[in-house]
Structure formats: structure tokens, C-alpha cells
Amino acid sequence: MLNDNLPKSETEYLKKRLSSSVKFQNSKGSGANLVYSQLPKSNNSGMDEFYSLEISPKQIQIKSYTKQGYFLAIQTLIQLIETHKNDKKIPTLKIEDQPKFSWRGMHLDVCRHFFTVEEVKQYIDYLAMYKLNTFHWHLTDDQGWRIEIKKYPKLTQIGSKRKESMIGAYVDNTFDGKPYGPYFYTQEQIKEVVKYAQDRHITVVPEIEMPGHALAALSAYPELACTKGPFEPATKWGVFDDVFCPKEETFKFLENVLDEVMGLFPSQYIHIGGDECPKTRWKECAHCQELIKKNNLKDEHGLQSYFIHRIEKYVNSKGRKIIGWDEILEGGLAPNAAVMSWTGIKGGVEAAKSGHFAVMTPGSYCYFDHYQGDPATEPNAFGGFTPLDKVYSYNPIPEELNAEQAKYILGVQANLWTEYILDFKQVQYMIFPRLMALSEVGWGTSDPKNYKEFEGRVINQFKVLDKMNVNYAKSIYNVSGKVIAANNGTAYELSTSQNPDGIRYTVDGTEPNANSQGYKNPISVSKSMTIKSAYFENGQLKSAVSSQQFMTSKTTGKKITLEQQPNENYSFGGAFTLVDGIIGNTRQLGKTWLGFQGKDVVATIDLGQKTQFSEVYFNTLENKGSWIHRAKSAQIFVSDDNKNFKMIKEIGKDEILNAKGKINLNVGNQNSKYIKLKIENAGVIPAGNPGADSKAWLFVDEIGVN
Template identity: 85%
Template sequence: MHRLLLIFSVLFSSLFLAQTKLNLIPYPQKVEFQKGEFIIPKTFKLDENLPVKETAYFKKRTAGMFTFSSGKKNEDVHLVNALFTPQSVIDQQKKEKYSIEVSSGGIVINSNTNQGYFLALQTLIQLIEQYKDSGKIPAMKIEDEPKFAWRGMHLDVCRHFFTVDEVKQYIDYLAMYKLNTFHWHLSDDQGWRIEIKKYPKLTQIGSKRKESMIGAYVDNTFDGKPYGPYFYTQDQIKEVVKYAQERHITVVPEIEMPGHALAALSAYPELACTKGPFEPATKWGVFDDVFCPKEETFTFLENVLNEVMALFPSQYIHIGGDECPKTRWKECAHCQELIKKNNLKDEHGLQSYFIHRIEKYVNSKGRKIIGWDEILEGGLAPNAAVMSWTGIKGGVEAAKTGHFAVMTPGSYCYFDHYQGDPATEPNAFGGFTPLDKVYSYNPIPEELNAEQAKYILGVQANLWTEYILDFKQVQYMIFPRLLALSEVGWGTADPKNYKEFEWRVINEFKVLDKMGINYAKSIYNINGKVQPRVGGISYKLSTSQKPEGIRFTTDGSVPTENSQTYDVPIPVSKTMTIKSAYFEGGLQSAVSSQDFVISKTTGKPITLESQPDENYSFGGAFTLVDGIIGNQKQLGKTWLGFQGKDVVATIDFGQKTQFSEVYFNTLDNKGSWIHFAKSAQIFVSDNGTDFKLIKEIGREEILSAKGKIKVNVGIQNSKYIKVNIENAGIIPAGNPGADSKAWLFVDEIGVN
């Protein structure tokens, strides 16, 4: 048990009872206010027996606020009974358990581990930040422990590289908000970032590329500038791991296999199914050339993992396993012979064989593997854990079969997605994951019973860096969403009280400002949401500030303080542009702008036979009749995405309606496995049951229109319209993601 007692000689002021909400993130499990107050001293007197490293961290974080001195226990410290179970029989969460007692006599921290003590210090630092101006902290007792053992953040250093000092800053951010796992993505198609002494060409060749893709993927433009060589030496790796350990953060390294291997194959082409030559990828996306499952490949990977495991003491080693095209394996005589020899069903079975081989080796070294949910293909290795990113399905499947899982679904936990209106945000990968959505996530899937739920280790957010060029942009993408993630992982997030959490976030901005962190201010901007109303749609505006500060226009002009004040959702009955901004005290937020194109389907009831993927489902089916045409360069909240599924949408006009034109848009972004629709059929019906085909559109017509489909269907008069937009199906050889299910993106189905 560690105790921190802050003792000083001052006159105590009158006792008071503070019943205000504490500005703590993540919020503790239990807070009990008591009578009295702790006067913050100019000199803190610390128990001389406190853990040295953690206490040094506390002094560094509060440098400039106080001076410090130490006192002996028998002189200054009041004895406190141990609160918790002996360390030998506690699990990870109990190791992180702590309590803080604040009274007029001092502050006492109780924990059984240095880790618990360190987490308590994070809470104490936040209390001091909140109350330093008033000079007194209310008396209280905090009892706290996390709900989840794995509370992680990921950083991709392959697409863009970050220095050792920047990685340390990243780790500091995790520590501040009680995250305990740093997932370091060290190898991919675009770069190999870790020194492996046995294979020097990995960094000599694989750590650089001739240029980098810039701008939106569909532009297919490059900067023409050599990138790298960039990598971490083994001494630098040790330095980062030690730094993280001092902050009680586990570093989990990721070495990608069998896919995402181009940087490695560029250095050692003999490990591929074909002869090459190869070079580190300059584009983003997925590529056909992967590790070939032959003996020399396994020898190579085992040797690499030997050096990795010597550097990283983590229980888990991340082996990737995601997005591995089977094109080369299908064409490879060795792979086909291996499938026959081992009685494997197909290439998916070969992937399972590959993962089993690696797991057996890692287990022999006393470690465990964790991989993205594609490692479920062909059967999960016996002791493997799953990182569920494509949704929650992988985590559910793992937990139901007795395997541990970390939940990191893209729809909630991908911080490379937009967090505000894409029109006002820096270029991002796509998707729409604002602060309130992250905060709403529950890592325990509803499908699991209490026993199965025990296999959910926790939650993690991922930061892929295709579109993140420097560390300032890293800061922008993780803050303030990291704060929501921390509370989700701690287990105290309550979506019903999101506004209260938002208040705490805004208060925490003062700390981020002091640290010089470039956080996103999207929370201040106007958030617009389309909703149905009788006869059409309306546009609801909201902000984290007082709603009466919102001003808007409907004629496309820029709003001023004298523009119309927002009070109720704005009816949208014609094609128009609504612009809005927040004004207060002479300050103005960024201007939000939304174009509306009204058709006869706008706001009408719509049903889908298959639902969109949860990563690209913002607004659900209604997104297809909300009057908003999507930007083909931004896969934000205006698009619905379907992987391997057709879009079959039925719209009810409510009465027989005459029309002659139907339009919709689809996307082509092959690097992200997104393909134009294969075909489309348009049907009409008067009863919603019996439909008649009135138009069919082929692939050539869709390609020539570049996905912007507008067709004349003759004069029609019906109550229902059904539009069937056919997915491209399995991605053909020669394309990124070959042999995988294509994505189909659709934004709006309009009728005139």
C-alpha cells in the first residue's frame, strides 16, 4: 500500500461541502464528498517512502506549481489500513485499483501496486488543475478501478514516420488519461520501421519509398519526393519501451504477416510467391504480393520475431493477419501443394495454417499472439486473441469460442475518420466518428452472455496515418476523442450524460492549451442533422455552446451576428444552401455549409433489404433520401458503404407520383476496395409487393457516367419505387484486395 500525504502549516478556512461535478477524465467509479477542504500549499511535503519513479513523474507534471519536501512516516503520516486484496491474487484491474482521501489534514493515496499509485496520481493532478485557482480542494473520498484490462491506442508509423520524442509524447497522452496499452504498428507495405540485425536490408531498402500519395485517393497524385530512410534502431526501441514502462504502459509491437508485406519483400524478394522485383508501396491500400508460406519464410519470420520479442516484454505480440489477398497463393504451385498436403479446404485454410505456425512458435517462447479479425479465416489458432476491427462480429465469434478479444470497430474506434463536417476538416481517410459517437460505444456486445463477456479484454482506438503528415496532425486526430475512449475503457462512460462529459472536455482544453497540443475544435462548430418531417425534411442544428448563439442563412450567404437566430429545425422544401455559425462575445465558430438537392424521394420512407456496414452507416437508410449529394473525394457521413452486398432500396411516395428521371451516385476507389456498381435495375409498384422492371443499367453505362447515374425512365406514375444497385462482387485479380468482397458506396437516390 502506498500513501501520499501532503502536509503543510497553514490556517484552515471554514469547512464547506462541494457538491459540484469534478472535472476528471476518465470519471472515477465512486466519488463521495465530505465536509472540509484541503488548502493547496506552496510546499508539498511528501512521505519519503513513496515510489521514487512515480513520485518523480508527479513532481514533473506539477513543476512550477509548488516546491516539494519530504517527511518521515513516524513524524508526519497517519496510519491507514490497507484497502485491497494482497497483490499475489489480484488480476489486472485490481492491480490498477486505488483510492484517494482528501481531508483538511492532507491527501492519502491507497494502492497495493505502483501502477495503482501512478493512476491515482493522474487523478490528483487533474484535481489540482481544477482547483488551483481557488487554492482549495473539497474534502472527498474517491474509490476507483477500471472496468477493462486493455485500454489501448494504436499508432501507424509506416505510412508516415514519427520520431522517438514524438512517440514518447504520444505515450504521455495515454498515461494522462489512464490508458495502459500502446500498439505500435511497425511494418507494412509502405515501410519497415524496426531494425532487425539479422536482416539489415529490411531497413536499408524497406524503410524508404520513392514517393508518397497525396490528396484524396481518387486523385491518384504523388508528391515526387523520396521518403526515408526512416526507422527505429534497437536502442531507440529499448528507450521507448523503458519510457512506457515507467508510465505503466505496455507496448505491443505489430509485425504484419502474411499480407501488408511489400516493404519486407522489397528487401528479401525470395520470400514471395513470385520473383519480383518489389518496392515499398507509394500508394495506400492493399497489394497482392504477400509472404509465401514456405520454410524459408517461416525461418525469416521466426528470426525477426526473436529480435522483436527480445525488445518487447509484452505478453502479446501482434502479427497483423488482416487484408491478405489470396491471388498469389492461388497461382503458386508450392501453395497449392501445401493445401493438398495438409488437407486444407482452400487458401483461407492456408491463411489459418500460416497463423497456426506462427502462433506455435510464439507460444514456444512464452508469448501469445493477437491479430486483426481476419485471423479467424479458416479457423482460429488455439491461444490467439482477436482484435475486432471490421465490426464487432470478430470479437463476438472469438469470445463465444473462448478466445480473448480487444474491441476496436472502425465505426467507433478509428481516429483517422472525420470528427467534424468533412468540408471544414483536414483531409481524412473517410467515415465519420465524432466525439459523441466514440463516447457512446459499449465494448461488451449485446450478443454475449455474462460468461462470454469475460473474454472481452477491453477497447482500443487506432490511428492509421495515410493522411497524417506530421505530429501536429496526430494530435488533432486523437484529441479530444482520446478523452472519450479513456472513459469508455474505464467503464464510466454514460451516453445519457454526454453533455456533462462534453463540459468536462471543454474544461480539459485549458490543460491541452497549456501543453501546446493541437486538438480539434470541431466540438465548437455547428453540427447539422437531417430529419424527416411531414411532407419532407428539416435540418436540426446543435452545438456544444448555448443554442441561442447559432445564426444561419438559407440563401447561401455567410451568416453574421445579425443573421436569423436558430430556435427550431429549419424546414427544407426546395433546393438550397444552409450556412450556420456560432457567435458569442465577438467570437465566431467556423462556418458550416450544407447544400440540399430536393427531389420527389426526399424525406420519404425508405427500407433496405441489406443494411450498410457499421463503419459507413451514419444515418442509416434515411441517408439515401436526405437531400444531400455526397462528395466523391470524401467518404464522410453522406455515404453508405456495403461490402459484398447489393443496395436494394424501396421508397414509398405515400401516393401515386409522376416522375421520369432517377439518379444516384456510386464511387470508384480501388485502393480501398471500392468499385463502381456492376449494374442497376429500377422497378415500380402500386402496392409495394408486385414490382415491374422499367429500366436496367449495365456496367458500361455506369463506367461512362463515372458513377454519377442519371437515367430517363419515361413517364411513370406509381406509389413505390425500388432501386437495385448491384455490387461488383469479388474483386478481380490485378486489383488491390483481389479475391475479396468489393465495397459499394451510394449517397442519394433521387427522382424527378
């Protein structure tokens, strides 16, 4: 029985979420057993999401200052009911709770691949279930314009479709040959989604990309570019040189677009992108160069700041604020702008220290288009490696900030880019169960020391997802492996979320079965081998088979130091990754690679004693669409004291390019204790390449000596 003063919309949501078999009946079988009391209005806006939930034998009582707090209490109540379903009753308890962060968000890219209104609503329901409160809707990009703008109908007539789409691994450069679209949301559909989210106390933040990622818009209105075109929505993924030209007609266009956008979305913040804007066209554009001189701007980065300032001033005049990716810091941050820090934590730190709000969404922890398990057993993904435990370990407050500066960290968000996500089932797979870890990070309850306890709760939640027919990743059931240093070499440490006694493995490359070697201690890797492992229960295979090939050399497991550290998005395993005996897969940017943007790799390996060798090898990548370029040069040095080094080999770019994959170098007969390898970054990406004028990425893996 429910009492009469329960908030109507939220209570209807509760009824729909609970099955008809759930009855609200107190121990005496009479009286209202779910009651709500609205607390006196608080002057502290930080209490909007506070609630108390008290369950006694007689009734369930919820108290909150707002309907939002009541809605969050409902989510807790539903979770309690689901957890104690078999008990047929929930325990007596009292909870007083509120989140640590005011921004707990999930992003969805609908430009690379489109999702229907009903699917977007399902996505919003997932956020509500786990108490997230912000939905970041990425609506425009190079590959598609997905929102109806009545003043500019060609945006959807032309910009919402593309002639084909890239498929498979990026390095394959293959396409499906199938027209994609037209796909977009009408303004009525946008209103429907916004209302649906409001009913679940979720704010929808729209993103309209500028000045870069604009090809779909320029295809419809080429006069807004620096060159005449013609343009077409991109069929490849990546970054493109043609961007909005900062001329008056462009600003008028964007202001008109934003007028319609702000009319549809009541959110305080409007996301204006601002990321990955190549300056190639601006450098070659007479208008842009004149604008730089006229406004005493330092360079094209200053022009980017000018662009963002103009847009912010207009958005502010409408009573709203802008938020953008951390590249909006280029040339100076607009006065009232907030920063979404994705390239790492640096952007958020810089914003907070200068008194600007920031949302932390670093790729190394919060990009859910990354692999979450062994890439060999996972669907094709963008790259990187962001497993459940890594998401759970994230602390959105950077250590560099003091208590006052930390107040500018609004919260945390995870992003789902959909280049490699073809349908909604794959969306579900990529966000679950990582969304659960994000939820606890945003609420402020995650504790890496208690990860195993959290993992158990995740597995219990799988029953709920099963009932909802959600396609979630089962990576935590799989056996995972970690290379560790051991006895002047390496060992392979296996783990599983299940009983470790169920792990079976082989070291000869054969498939494990129920009678294979049981795992007890880390497996010594003293020679080249392939270790395959899986989890068995009652003699039955319960996981995917994980496979790891090792190619050992005289550097395997040795002490290694780096003069410059890799980018945090591609730093899994740190320097040890370069001597762990695992050769990186050139088709997958998973956990076996270290990535350096604009930095050289200078690695020194201590062989432990003077060692004879005649060959040195290392592994690099080339994927220009993702700004990854081959090294410019490489030098090898040797030393016996780690102070005085002698160069024994140098190669240039042509030799590196000709090698294509692993680079094997004959260095003659050597006998040294230390070896230093310097691999020179390609530097600034030249014109004519994606990301021109930006710092190139250098990806490096195993450094071996034979």
C-alpha cells in the same frame, strides 16, 4: 511535503507533471501531506489497477495493491489539481476506483508516416494522462519497415524508405515526387521507448505484419515472395497482392525476426497483423497449391489459417501469445490466439463465443483517422465519420454475448492510421479530444445520456492541452447539422456545445454574420438550398462556418427501407441518408455515404401516394485502391401495393462506368406510390486489382426522383 515511502519513479512523474507553483501543504502547515499505503497483496489480479484516494484537510492519502494503482491515483490527483487550480485548493473527498476493462489501448501507425522517438514518448504521455494502459505500435507495412532487425539489415537499409508518397485525396492519384526515409528505430531506441512506457505503466505491443502488408520486407528479401519481384516499398496507400509466401525459408525468417522483437518487447501479446491478405499470388503459386493439398486444407483461406497457426505455435513456444486483426479467423482461429476486432464487432463476438480473448476496435467507433467534424471544415482524412459523441457512446461488450462470454472481451482500443497524417501536430489533432471519450469507455464510466456533461469536462480539459501546446480539434465548437424527417419532407437541425442562442444561419448560400437569422427550431428544407451556419459570441465569430447544400427531389424525406444493412463502419444516418437531400462528396468518404461490402443495395421508397415522375438518379463511387468498385448493374421497379413490382429500367456496368458520378436515368412517364432500386455489388474483386479475391465495396448515396 511528501512522505518517504512513496514509490519513487511514479512520484518523480508527479513532480514533473505539476508546476513548481503547486505546493503540498496541509491546513496546519506541517507533516507529510501526501502519504501512500500499499494494501496487502490481493489474490485477485483484477485489483492491480484499484486505488483509493482520500483528501482531508490534513493530508492526501493514496492506497493501492500495486504501483500501477498508485500511478492511476496520481492521474486522478493531477486532474483534480488542474480542475480546481483557480480555487488554490482541492476539495475533501474519497474515491475508490478501478477500470472496467484490462485493455485500454491506443494504436499508432509509423509506417505510412514516421514519428520520432520524442514524439512517440509524447504520445505515450497522452495515454498515461487519460489512464490508458496499452500502446499498440504498428511497425511494419507495405510503405515502410520501421524496426531494426540485426540479422536482416536490408529490412531497414531498403525497406525503411520509399521513392515518393501519395498526397491529397486518393481519387486524385497524385504523388509528391519526394523520397521518404530512411526512417526507422534502432533497437536501442526501441528499448528506450519501452522503458519510458513501463515507467508510466503502459504495455507496448509491437505489430509485425504477416502474411500480407509485406511489400517493404519483400523489397529487401524478394525470395520470401511467391514471385521473383523485384519489389519496392509502396508509394500508394491500400492493399497489394504480393505477400509472404508460406515456405520454410519465410517461416525461418519470421521466426528470427520475432526472436529479436520478443527480445525487445516484454509484452504478453505480440501482434502479427493478419489483415487484408489477398490470395491472388497464393492461387497462382505451385508451392502454395501443393501445400494446400499436402495439408488437406480447404482453400487459400485455409492456408492463411495454416500460416497463422505456424507463427502462433512458435510464439507460444517462447512463452508469449499472438493477437491479430479479425481476418485471422479465416479458415479457423489458432488455438491460443486473441482477436482484435476492427471490421465490426462480428470478429470479437465469434472469438468470445469460442472461448478466445478479444479487443474491440471497430472502425465505426474507434478509427481516429476518420473525420470528427464536417469534412468541409476538417483536414483531409481517410474517410468515415466518427465524432466525439459517437466514440463516447460505444459499449465494448456486444449485446450478443452472455455474461460468461463477455469475460473474453479484454477491452477497447482506438487506432490511428497515418496515410493522411503528415506530422505530429496532425496526430494530436486527430486523437484529441476523442482520446478522452475512449478513456471513459475503457474505464467503464461513459454514459451517452450524460454526453453534454462529458462535453463540458472536455472543454475544461482544453485548458490543460493549451498549456501543453497540444494541437487539438475544436470540432465541438462548430455548429453541427442533422437532417431529420419533418412534415413529409426534411428539416435541418443545428446544435453546438455552446449556448445555442449564439447560432446564426443563412439559407441563400451567403456567409452568416452576427446579424443573420438566429436559430430557434429545425430549418425546413422544402426546396434545393444551401444552409450556412456558425457560432457567434458577443458579435464575434467563434467557430468555422459550416455549409450544407441540399438538392431535393420527390423522394426527399420519404420513408425508405433497405433489405440489407450497410457495414457499420459506413452506416451513419442509416437508410435515411439515401433520401436526406444531400449529395455525397465523391472526394470524401464522410458521413453522407453508405458502404456495403459484398452486398447489393435494395432500397424501397414509399412516396406516400401515387406520384408522377420521369427520372431516377443515384450516386456511387469508384476507388479501387480502397476496394470500392462501381456497381455491376442497376434495376428500377415500381409498385402501388409494395408487393407486386414491375421493372421499368435496367442498366449494365458500362452505362454506370460511363456516368462516372451521379447516374441519371430516364424512365419515361411513371405514376406510382412505391419505387424500388436494386444496385448490384461488383462481387469478388478480380485479379489484377487491389484486394483481389475479396468482397468489393459498394458506396451509394442519394436516391432521387424527379
